[in-house]
Amino acid sequence: MKPHTLSVLVENKPGVLSRVTGLFSRRGFNIESLAVGVCEEPGMSRITIVCIGDDAQIEQVMKQLNKLIDVIKVSDLTENDRVERELALIKVNAEPGSSRAEIMQLASIFRAQIIDVGSRSVVLSVAGDTKKIDALEKLLRQYGVKELVRTGTIAILRGSKTVKSAK
Amino acid sequence: MKTGAKILIEGLQREGVETLFGYPGGVVLPIYDELYNSSLRHILVRHEQAAAHAADGFARASGRVGVCLATSGPGACNLVTGIATAYMDSVPIVALTGQVPTNLLGNDAFQESDITGITMPITKHNYLVKRTEDLGHVVREAFFIARTGRPGPVLIDLPKDVSTKEIDFEYPESENVSLRGYQPTYRGHSRQIDRALELLIEAERPLLYIGGGVISSNAAEELLQFAESLMIPVTTTLMGLGAIPCDHPLNLGMLGMHGTRYANYAVTESDLLIAIGVRFDDRVTGKLDTFASQAKIIHVDIDPAEIGKNKRVDVPIVGDAKSVLKEMIARIQKKKDYEKWLARIRAWKEKYPMRYPKDGSLRPQFIIEELSALLKGEGIIVSEVGQNQMWTAQYFGFKKPRTWITSGGLGTMGYGFPAAMGAHFARPDEVVFDIAGDGSFQMNIQELGTVSHYRIPVKVAILNNRFLGMVRQWQELFYDRRYSYTELPPVDFVKVANAYGIDGMRVEDPSDVRAALSAAIETDGPFVLDFRIEREENVFPMVPAGAAINEMIGGHCE
Numbered sequence: 004m005k006p007h008t009l010s011v012l013v014e015n016k017p018g019v020l021s022r023v024t025g026l027f028s029r030r031g032f033n034i035e036s037l038a039v040g041v042c043e044e045p046g047m048s049r050i051t052i053v054c055i056g057d058d059a060q061i062e063q064v065m066k067q068l069n070k071l072i073d074v075i076k077v078s079d080l081t082e083n084d085r086v087e088r089e090l091a092l093i094k095v096n097a098e099p100g101s102s103r104a105e106i107m108q109l110a111s112i113f114r115a116q117i118i119d120v121g122s123r124s125v126v127l128s129v130a131g132d133t134k135k136i137d138a139l140e141k142l143l144r145q146y147g148v149k150e151l152v153r154t155g156t157i158a159i160l161r162g163s164k165t166v167k168s169a170k
Numbered sequence: 171m172k173t174g175a176k177i178l179i180e181g182l183q184r185e186g187v188e189t190l191f192g193y194p195g196g197v198v199l200p201i202y203d204e205l206y207n208s209s210l211r212h213i214l215v216r217h218e219q220a221a222a223h224a225a226d227g228f229a230r231a232s233g234r235v236g237v238c239l240a241t242s243g244p245g246a247c248n249l250v251t252g253i254a255t256a257y258m259d260s261v262p263i264v265a266l267t268g269q270v271p272t273n274l275l276g277n278d279a280f281q282e283s284d285i286t287g288i289t290m291p292i293t294k295h296n297y298l299v300k301r302t303e304d305l306g307h308v309v310r311e312a313f314f315i316a317r318t319g320r321p322g323p324v325l326i327d328l329p330k331d332v333s334t335k336e337i338d339f340e341y342p343e344s345e346n347v348s349l350r351g352y353q354p355t356y357r358g359h360s361r362q363i364d365r366a367l368e369l370l371i372e373a374e375r376p377l378l379y380i381g382g383g384v385i386s387s388n389a390a391e392e393l394l395q396f397a398e399s400l401m402i403p404v405t406t407t408l409m410g411l412g413a414i415p416c417d418h419p420l421n422l423g424m425l426g427m428h429g430t431r432y433a434n435y436a437v438t439e440s441d442l443l444i445a446i447g448v449r450f451d452d453r454v455t456g457k458l459d460t461f462a463s464q465a466k467i468i469h470v471d472i473d474p475a476e477i478g479k480n481k482r483v484d485v486p487i488v489g490d491a492k493s494v495l496k497e498m499i500a501r502i503q504k505k506k507d508y509e510k511w512l513a514r515i516r517a518w519k520e521k522y523p524m525r526y527p528k529d530g531s532l533r534p535q536f537i538i539e540e541l542s543a544l545l546k547g548e549g550i551i552v553s554e555v556g557q558n559q560m561w562t563a564q565y566f567g568f569k570k571p572r573t574w575i576t577s578g579g580l581g582t583m584g585y586g587f588p589a590a591m592g593a594h595f596a597r598p599d600e601v602v603f604d605i606a607g608d609g610s611f612q613m614n615i616q617e618l619g620t621v622s623h624y625r626i627p628v629k630v631a632i633l634n635n636r637f638l639g640m641v642r643q644w645q646e647l648f649y650d651r652r653y654s655y656t657e658l659p660p661v662d663f664v665k666v667a668n669a670y671g672i673d674g675m676r677v678e679d680p681s682d683v684r685a686a687l688s689a690a691i692e693t694d695g696p697f698v699l700d701f702r703i704e705r706e707e708n709v710f711p712m713v714p715a716g717a718a719i720n721e722m723i724g725g726h727c728e
Contacts, residue, residue: 014351018298022290029291059478066475072295072315075351 006035007061007081008158010166011050014073015041022071023050032056032064036089036133038155047075049166051157078166080158087158090128091136092118096147097125106146113139124149132156174302174333175204178266181309182210184341187237189213189228189595191221195241196281197268200333213595213624216616218245220588222252223614225263227589229256230575231550232596233388235316236263242270243281246327247288251582253323254292258579259409260386262321264312265289271331272300286327294322302335307345314347319354320473321386354472358489363497366444366468366485371504373442373466375511376402379425382409382578383447383471389492390414390571393446396495401508402444403515405433407454408563409578410447416547416567422515423524426454427713428560431522431722434713436515437462438720446470447491450480451579460718470494524564525725531704532680534558534633538565540683541603541631544691549601550575550593554586554610556640558633560709562605573600584613590628591620601629601691608634608658618670621696629690630698632663635705643708647723667698674698 013019020039027034035053042049054064061079068077093115097103099122106125110117115129129139133156140151160166172180178201182190189211194202205212215221218240225236240249246267256263270279286298295315297308305328312324370376384393390413397404397420404414405422414421425433437443443465448454455461458480468485469477477486487494526535538561541551547569553559553576568574575593577585590604604611611632621628633639638656645653664674673693677686677700690697710724 018286018290021287025290063475063479070473070475072349072352 004055004057005081006053006055007079008085008087008156009052009054009065009068010078010080010158011052011068011074012042012044012076012166013048013050014075015046015048016073019048019073020050022073023052023068026067026071027054027064030064030067032060036155038089038157051155053156076167080160080166083164084161085158086161087132087156088130089133089136089154089156090130091140091151091153093127093129093140093143093148094124094150095127095143096123096149098123102146106143109139109142115139171336172339173200173204173336174305174328175200177302177305177339178309178328178333179204179208179210180341181306182237183208185235185309185313187235190237190239191215191224191228191592192239193218193221193241193245195245195268197270197330198239198241198245198333200330201239201266201268201328212239213591213620215588216619217614218248219252219584220591220614220617220620222249222263222265223255223582223585223588224592224595225265226252226256226261227552227575227592228596229261229263229592230589231572231593233386233572234262234596235313236261236592237266238263239266241268241281242285243283245281246285247283250288250292253289253325255577255580255582255585256323257292257294259382259577260321261323262316263323264316265323265325267325267327268333269298269327269329272329273331275329285325289325292323293325296325296327298327298329299332300329302332302337303339305332306339306341310345311347311349315349315352319352355474355488356472356490356493358470358487358494358497360497360501362485362487363494363501366487367498367501367503369442369466369468369485370400370402370444371506373506374508375440376400376442376444376508377436377440377465378402378404379407379437379443379445379448380404380410380413381407381446381448384410384413384491385447385571387447387472387491388571389447389495392492392495392499394418396499399499399502400505401512403436403512405429405436407448407451407578408576411563411574412568412571415569417569422519424563426719427456428564428709428711429719430524431711431725432515432518434719434722435518438464438718439514440465442466442468444468444470446495449476455480456713456717456719526710530680532678532683532701534561534701534703534707535565536680537631537633537683537701537703538562538605541687542566544684544687545601547573549573549603550590550597551603551605552576552586552590552593553605554607555581555583556607556610556638557635557643557707557709558605558607558610558639560640561633564709583610587611587614587617587628587630590630591617591626594626594628602627604628604630606630606632607639608632608636608661608663609638611663612661615666618667618672622670622672625695627694628696630696631687631690632698632700633703634663634700635703635707636660637705639707640709642706646706646708648714663698663700672696672698674700676700676702678702
């Protein structure tokens with residue numbers, strides 16, 4: 004059982020997301036994260052899904068996804084050389100003084116940006132893979148994380164290979 | 171200029187639809203107005219569920235797409251069980267539903283229900299048409315999707331304003347449907363086919379395990395040719411009955427929970443299972459670990475998701491059963507002698523035949539045997555669900571594909587009677603029997619109205635035991651005979667039939683069975699037979715839930 008990153012190319016039509024997520028819930032597959040957006044092809048969208056399962060379960064998920072008429076292609080990027088990113092916005096307690104300075108220092112180590120400063124809090128924006136964001140969140144917790152918003156993971160293959168050209 | 175309703179009706183005609191089953195209502199008034207002048211024959215059912223089942227029965231009997239029509243809200247919701255039934259058994263139907271006007275969508279309007287949302291898990295695909303301009307190609311796509319690949323139900327939801335709006339529209343002379351996300355594989359991979367044939371040479375005890383996929387791809391002829399040329403015995407699932415003639419020496423009958431002992435023993439001892447158009451359902455496999463545990467498995471199916479879903483497969487072949495079987499036959503180079511294995515099977519058949527008590531009481535098995543003898547494998551046999559279904563599967567000798575119509579996957583009580591109506595319109599020259607229980611028949615008994623209205627010559631044989639028999643059987647065997655809510659009070663079904671203007675007959679004595687069946691067959695119109703059978707008769711043999719399929723109980727009494 005390990006996380007798999009699935010890239011699902013779909014028709015950009017109403018109800019497609021519901022068809023995809025409905026399939027996961029009714030067949031008892033769990034979604035760890037989900038990200039949806041338009042892609043390079045007009046009229047198509049790409050859904051990136053991270054889900055956990057053994058090989059047989061993931062194979063069944065992919066086959067079931069492929070059966071949906073609006074799904075054009077399903078690829079498992081897990082075994083491929085790829086880059087993954089997710090974005091998090093984190094609102095942290097930051098009273099003026101030493102803690103604020105520490106937070107800014109952490110932000111710079113993690114290449115996070117401070118995108119809003121309030122009198123008693125700051126908002127950090129950080130992009131990276133899941134582990135990096137988890138690490139920053141953990142460090143920030145001592146100051147008090149007031150709110151955390153994360154996108155799902157998105158992924159792309161390294162080099163000139165594309166998901167469409169890959170098997 | 172044409173209205174959406176006109177475009178819809180034209181579209182149905184272009185798809186070759188002649189008959190559809192439906193029930194009118196508010197938002198489908200424009201469609202019904204268009205039907206009033208059209209050459210399409212619309213059969214008015216008495217409940218929308220029956221429309222869906224009738225479309226399904228039509229599709230199974232004919233191999234063509236069945237069509238049903240209902241209004242929004244309750245009408246559409248009443249189709250749901252019928253659509254789910256068709257989905258589980260891979261039956262091509264197109265369900266048309268009315269919807270509230272687009273400006274009221276999502277507004278909790280009168281008779282609004284989100285039927286595309288509701289049917290998403292039970293359709294192959296569905297559409298909510300929001301623009302009249304899209305309707306023409308949606309109709310074409312819907313029929314294309316329903317009948318190709320692994321067939322299944324498709325629903326089209328039509329808001330009232332989409333039906334009434336007038337646009338300039340002509341169907342193109344010819345238009346190929348092409349969907350980039352839907353390209354079913356029909357031809358099997360030749361290397362896998364060769365590998366399968368190699369395994370057949372290595373094998374000592376091969377067995378063909380055949381399901382509904384062989385029926386729906388019209389591959390019975392190829393199956394027979396393949397089985398005969400290599401002399402491989404054949405067992406079929408409930409859905410596969412009729413794929414091989416019952417009296418063929420290679421036929422082992424049905425396997426699984428209520429299969430024959432010899433079929434289940436053969437599966438258990440087989441060293442190579444050639445599974446075609448099946449899905450290793452739990453009612454077939456029993457305890458999965460012990461199912462064909464000595465065998466290598468070749469699995470042929472048009473749906474890649476079925477291969478390896480429940481059981482690990484050695485040679486997967488994605489493709490249409492007919493095409494793959496043809497290819498296999500063409501590529502046979504060597505043959506092997508399986509005579510030792512065939513002799514072993516013959517010995518089982520002799521030692522463990524299908525039996526039931528013959529003590530002078532009216533037994534359901536006897537009724538089915540008599541019907542089988544009278545019809546000689548002709549006619550179309552439809553069943554309800556439960557004991558009636560299993561007795562029919564066990565004791566009617568099916569000889570041809572598409573002569574056995576039953577709800578296998580979903581197990582829908584109330585399916586048979588309306589499905590039998592649909593089967594009649596598909597093949598009007600055939601005698602159509604619905605084998606029912608008194609429980610199942612009462613689930614869609616209102617269709618006596620439809621049958622009477624159109625004089626549809628469906629014969630209903632009720633195996634009346636005043637119990638919900640299959641549930642009672644489980645209570646007897648596994649719940650210490652605690653018959654919790656399974657006893658039904660007696661109903662005079664002949665009187666009920668008469669009230670609808672339909673003839674009927676009650677039968678209590680075995681010696682009257684043949685005459686009664688003959689009377690029903692010879693009557694021009696519908697007929698209801700009320701057989702008062704032995705009340706606590708069981709379906710045997712039986713594999714208890716969760717047991718291995720060779721651990722069968724019953725069915726070997728004298």
